Amino acid sequence: MSGNAIIAQSGGPTAVINNSVCGVIQEWYRANTGGKMYAGIAGIKGILEGDIIDLGYQDPKVIDGLRYTPGAGLWSCRYKVNGDDQEKLIDICKKLNIRYFFYNGGNDSMDTAYKTYQAAVASGWEMQVIGVPKTVDNDLPFTDHCPGYGSAAKYIATTVLETGYDLQSVSTKTKVTILEAMGRNAGWLTAAGALAKRTPDEAPHLIYLPEVAFSKDQFLKDVEAVYKRLGYVYIVASEGLADADGNYFCASDNKDAFGHAQLSGLGDALKQVVEGELGLKARCNTLGSAQRSATHWASKTDMDEAYAAGATAVKYALAGKTGVMVSLDRAPGNVYQCTMGEVPLEKVANIEKKIPLEWINQEHNYVTQEFIDYARPLIIGEPTLPMENGVPAYVTIDRNLGKVNL
């Protein structure tokens, strides 16, 4: 089927999300169908507003630079499509003769892709719709893992290793370091801290995941026990810790010296509890958005898989597939092998995959070897980045070049 293609991104970026976009674009041009490759600027919202460019006008070096550039290279949105949107979207696709629709994102984005697929079917507009997965949270189902997770996991593991060295060498003052990790409902990023540990006494010592209920009392007992043994404690905690009733943990019921209630993020809340109730000086590192954008320390494995996922999406679409997301399938056995597969968008949309409970220890304060075996291969390899003036030479798409006129 001759026609044009479009690619857009939505949700939070990852260190390798643009690798997938690059894979889509370069595979499309390699296929040489004669059709154009459009980009929707800032996701489905941009497409609906007509903010669409023909990527053929971009410098091919900039397109190639997407392989090592963080952020959402085509800009992102967080927007839930409604019925009117779907009709409008199909109209735009008709006007531009778009027959291949690629959408790159996480759970919500796969919902958008699924609705787009449904709208195309309902309207009788022949268009192949393929989802390209990404999320640092690693919470998409029916795929072994998600592009973006390995890089964030490598960055977090390395940071825990490095700040663990810092803590254990200066523990005459600060006794407790807390690293707050992203992932409100799924603990994959938090658990990645365990990849730093090489010997029993090394950081991290305690890991708290949102998959199990958090108890402040047990937490304080855990910290005290490690402190008595080693003299310092390294904790990795999910931003989304909650008690058995689902109430997020924060230190709001703790008072400072002036009787003020204290409100803050999870890491700061734990710091206040450790200092207030155990009298141990604590430090909280909140890496925030650095976790999902540290391309300088991305996983090469992750980068390559992200690119392959994008390229595979084009191959699938040109082979007539539609309504599917590209999945990453791991071969059984001890040697890591990952191949591209597919899963119906209908099954993926809006479902969150959490850490299996059997990968969390009985004490609910660490992960098991099964998690390590699962995650280790995903963080292998480092990128080689072009550098300029001491920082990576990241690229930027010119969003005003080749604008379409609807």
Place this chain on the structure above:
Amino acid sequence: MSGNAIIAQSGGPTAVINNSVCGVIQEWYRANTGGKMYAGIAGIKGILEGDIIDLGYQDPKVIDGLRYTPGAGLWSCRYKVNGDDQEKLIDICKKLNIRYFFYNGGNDSMDTAYKTYQAAVASGWEMQVIGVPKTVDNDLPFTDHCPGYGSAAKYIATTVLETGYDLQSVSTKTKVTILEAMGRNAGWLTAAGALAKRTPDEAPHLIYLPEVAFSKDQFLKDVEAVYKRLGYVYIVASEGLADADGNYFCASDNKDAFGHAQLSGLGDALKQVVEGELGLKARCNTLGSAQRSATHWASKTDMDEAYAAGATAVKYALAGKTGVMVSLDRAPGNVYQCTMGEVPLEKVANIEKKIPLEWINQEHNYVTQEFIDYARPLIIGEPTLPMENGVPAYVTIDRNLGKVNL
């Protein structure tokens, strides 16, 4: 003069502090004096407690691994020596025939080194005392810059660049990103964020330094102006911002929806102010100790200079110099050239070097080109680290090997 040597570290670590220790140790063995090289474990406090090892027992590969290992490889302390300590210290040096004393640290450590030098002179014990500078804060005087600063600056600049890409590509939700940088009194690390900026609209947009008084009202006006122009705002702020009277800024006079006063770190305080008074969703990234331990992204220039500073200390001591700190001297001109020099410990001890006011813009919300020209050469080059299982193969000194018996 025949005799033994000792090296110890104190204060907060840097990404390259162990490079200097490695330089001291390897240069000592290269000089082949026949004397031993001892290490004081955990700084001057460890030496006073007799926690001293003969480094000759360590695996040379571990010694070499200090070139790329974060944390304080010989452990650190924060301890102010008194008169009794000085006497005890000289006794220990006599017992072990220590004639060369190397101390690696920042302002406080140079004070310790100076007092050790004075104690040696007063007691008539012939011992060369040399300070080896380190500090991420870059606040030692009479040296162009300090080993440790370039690496932290490179890490911060890269993080601002990467999280800036994140912000500008997803600004449909979060409008403001705040990076809280270390440096309570001197703004060198905060200012390093400016090294991320390549074009006028790129991050960072605003930089707030502790060298000038912080005004909340002016801050809010600054943020609003950038937001109106671009739709998003990236701020780098020192943890030590204070008003004209020297009161540290925090959000404690702001109330949340429940009327609770809110206390937190500087970055969180700014986030609360931006959200509460401008209604813009903000995110705060607090890198914390990662700033001073991210050896995976150290500056090669900094690593090499840190090693040279350590090696130079040994050369100076063997040449009969004492009571000095090794300084890093920059040649005038546009081409960066750095050579090793010296400065009397007496002049360095306890003095903080701040950013010159003429390197801060008139609006007090950014740095000038002079700062960029100063800092740029310090962040050039990347390390090549041995890797194992996806994380750097950092080493650990065996602190129980070759223990001395006093």
